[in-house]
Structures are given as structure tokens and as C-alpha cells.
Amino acid sequence: MLETRPKPFQEFAPLVGKVALITGGSRGIGAAISAELARCGAHTIVNYVRGKDAAEQTVGQIVEAGGSARSEAGDVADEASVKAMVERIVEKDGKIDILVNNAGILRDRTFRKMSLSDWREVIDTNLCSVMNTCHFIVPHMIEQQSGRIVNISSFVGQMGNFGQANYSAAKAGIIGFTKSLAIELARYNIMVNTVCPGFVNTEMWRSVPEPIQEKILDRIPMHRVAEPDEIARGVRFLVTEADYITGQSLNINGGIYMGW
Numbered sequence: 001m002l003e004t005r006p007k008p009f010q011e012f013a014p015l016v017g018k019v020a021l022i023t024g025g026s027r028g029i030g031a032a033i034s035a036e037l038a039r040c041g042a043h044t045i046v047n048y049v050r051g052k053d054a055a056e057q058t059v060g061q062i063v064e065a066g067g068s069a070r071s072e073a074g075d076v077a078d079e080a081s082v083k084a085m086v087e088r089i090v091e092k093d094g095k096i097d098i099l100v101n102n103a104g105i106l107r108d109r110t111f112r113k114m115s116l117s118d119w120r121e122v123i124d125t126n127l128c129s130v131m132n133t134c135h136f137i138v139p140h141m142i143e144q145q146s147g148r149i150v151n152i153s154s155f156v157g158q159m160g161n162f163g164q165a166n167y168s169a170a171k172a173g174i175i176g177f178t179k180s181l182a183i184e185l186a187r188y189n190i191m192v193n194t195v196c197p198g199f200v201n202t203e204m205w206r207s208v209p210e211p212i213q214e215k216i217l218d219r220i221p222m223h224r225v226a227e228p229d230e231i232a233r234g235v236r237f238l239v240t241e242a243d244y245i246t247g248q249s250l251n252i253n254g255g256i257y258m259g260w
């Protein structure tokens, strides 16, 4: 059988000496990304906003497995909170080499029922957050003439979805933002890419009622949702191998969207 997993700690460690910040790293896809990058040797900063216990648990699992990690509170939707968090990280850890913008929320409603606060909360947390972190972290990356940024979008940003006008707009915005930033930052050896997952087995997916889950599975050619680990491996690829890949979207979606 083909070996698809990276080798255990120390044997496969292209990220030794690198510091990685994963927003919303406390659970779901973010926790899997944190573990994956730590497995490759990165010192991993696991960001959370409310879930301190979950963040500590993720950190504990990484450290127990031989990796290096710590948690860091910060509300990515809030500019002042991000500024303070970045200052703390630079002071304690010296730098940020890798930024994974993963934090996200849902406030699903049909457009007729969607309030302006449903709209603003999702745009602030899923899209403005990416500007907030990049605004304070990119200057450090420019100074060190290197960096890797991976923004977690969604196939919903590419094809739209019923009841998700706010979320689709935020996720599509991330793709456009990524492309422009990639053009501007390539000269500093900073690669900026997007990962667009399909449905993934996290709390977000488990909150979907079972009859609707069945209908969704019928639309996925692979007829299953992804495990968080399968998204994390795509992020690892972009962080460790993307020396000549920038401004791209990596679709990890079981075939639900095949646009170009």
C-alpha cells in the first residue's frame, strides 16, 4: 500500500525552526492543521477565542506526541485583539513564518430571513479576520523575506449555496484577496494560497440535521465528507512544498465542485 502519511516526528521535519500561527486552531480542521504542522517540526501557536479548554487539549496532544505548541487567545474579528496577539507572539516566539487563516463561523439563513447582524458577524469573522491577521503579520514576513500564508476558504465560495449568502460572500472574498496578495508579495518570497474544502466532519457538519446530511452526500461524487486530517495534509503540502505555487486554490472536496 502507498505510504501517504508523513513520517513521525523528527524523521520528516521540514518545518523545524519555523513558527506557525493557526487561527481557530483549537478544534475541527484547525486542530488537525496544528497537529500536522507540528508533526513536520513547526512550533505551533494554537489560536482560539472562547474554547480555552479545547485549545489546551490540542496543545497537550501535540506536546505529548513530541511536538512543540502553545495556545494563544485572540478574536480574529477584532483588529485590536489581533494586533495585541501578534505582538505577544513576536515577543515570545520571535517571529511568524507560517500563517493559516482558518477561524470561521456560520450564521446560515435564507436571504429573506438573514439579518444585517448575521451578515456582519460572518463577514467580520470569516473575511475581515484575514485582513486583520495579514495586516499585522505580513510586515514581519516582508522583513524576514519569507513567509507562507494559507487561507481556508470553501467550495461554497466558488459555487454558492442555499442559505449561505453571507458565508459564500466571505469565502469568495478570501479567494480574491489571496490572489491579489499573492501578486503583491511574491517578490518577498511570501506565497499566498487558498484551500477550498468540501464538507468536512467537524462540529459544523455534525450540526447539520441527518436528512439534510443524506441529501448532501448524494451530491458528493465520493459520497462521503472529508476528515479534518485530509484538509490538514493539503495545508501541509502548500506550506512545505509550494516554492513555486502562489495565488492558487487547492480544492479538497471529494469532487463536489470541479470548476476551473
Ligand code: NDP
Pocket: 023, 024, 025, 026, 027, 028, 029, 030, 047, 048, 049, 050, 051, 052, 054, 074, 075, 076, 077, 102, 103, 104, 105, 125, 152, 153, 154, 155, 196, 197, 198, 199, 200, 201, 202, 203, 204, 205
Ligand atoms: P469549527 O466550528 O469546528 O471550529 C471553528 C474554529 O474557529 C474554532 O477553533 C473557533 O474557536 C474558531 N473561531 C471562531 N470564531 C473565532 C474568532 N472570532 N477568533 C478566533 N477564533 C475563532 O469549524 P471547522 O473546523 O469546521 O472549520 C474551520 C474552517 O474551515 C472555517 O473557516 C470553515 O469555514 C472552513 N470550512 C469548513 C467546512 C466544514 O464542512 N466543516 C467546509 C469548508 C470550509 P473557539 O473554539 O474558541 O470558538
